[in-house]
Amino acid sequence: MGTFVTSENTSPELRARAATIAVLPVGGTEQCGPKLPCSTDSMIADLCSRHYARALGAYLAPMLPFNTSQEHAGFPGTLSLSPPLLTQVVTELVTELARQGYDKIVVVSPHGGSLWLPAFIRTINHARRDLVVISGGAGAERSQRKAIEACGWTPPGEMHGGAFTVASVAYLRPDLIRPGTAGAPVDTKMKEFAHYMVWDRIAPDGAWGQFTAEDEGKDWAPIGRRYWETFLREQSAELAAHLRTAAELRGIPWGD
Secondary structure, eight states, rough: OOOOOOSOOHHHHHHHHHHOOOEEEEEBOBBTTBOTTHHHHHHHHHHHEEEHHHHHOOOOOOOOOOOOOOOGGGTTBBOOOOOHHHHHHHHHHHHHHHHTTOOOOEOOOOOOOOOHHHHHHHHHHHOTTTTEEETTTTHHHHHHHHHHHTSHHHHOSSSSSSSSHHHHHHHHHHHOOSSSSSSSSOGGGGGGGGGGGGGGGOTTSOOOOBBBBHHHOHHHHHHHHHHHOOOOOOOOHHHHHHHHHHHHTTTTTOOO
């Protein structure tokens, strides 16, 4: 659709636009190793949400900059909400959006620790038969595969704060990347235990994924750009199709 509205619009402008789709971004404020800012997840959530809102002609709600980041609690800069509280807050925001006429809502939470989101999506859709709420990650596996192919580079296995995340921030805010190496090779066995402890026991510097001296000499911004431009184009199409089908199945008018 090409246009969207935000909280920077006035209330009369929002009323006149009469959008029925809303995009609700949930970012995160958590440590991301010694090279990257604690706002990394929020930057990515903002990037994704703006593209999705534009593709859907939606209202882009202000970002909630906190998530469930308990695994990073041992590091300064991490501000986390408990899953029940975050679920309650997002439920309240969805209720407010529905009250204003938004009956098709996309919750965008690209933070890898958003374990609360699937249960929330199921619960809110069973509780509210007058609207449809989907995750911004619906169909993302297909978009990710295409984006990786477009990069011509296979990201190394990593959990948090490694080369792939550096490439993403290099594309978005290269001025926020600190010099130096970070992290260590991912011990795949330890992934089985990731939910049982704060990650300083597994990744002492906060980066669970390696960024080497050789990596330091590469230009990561073009890789990040190719990945995200491809991913966002593909994922915007995925979400539009997914949301339309979900709305039809639930009897929610599409509005065109």
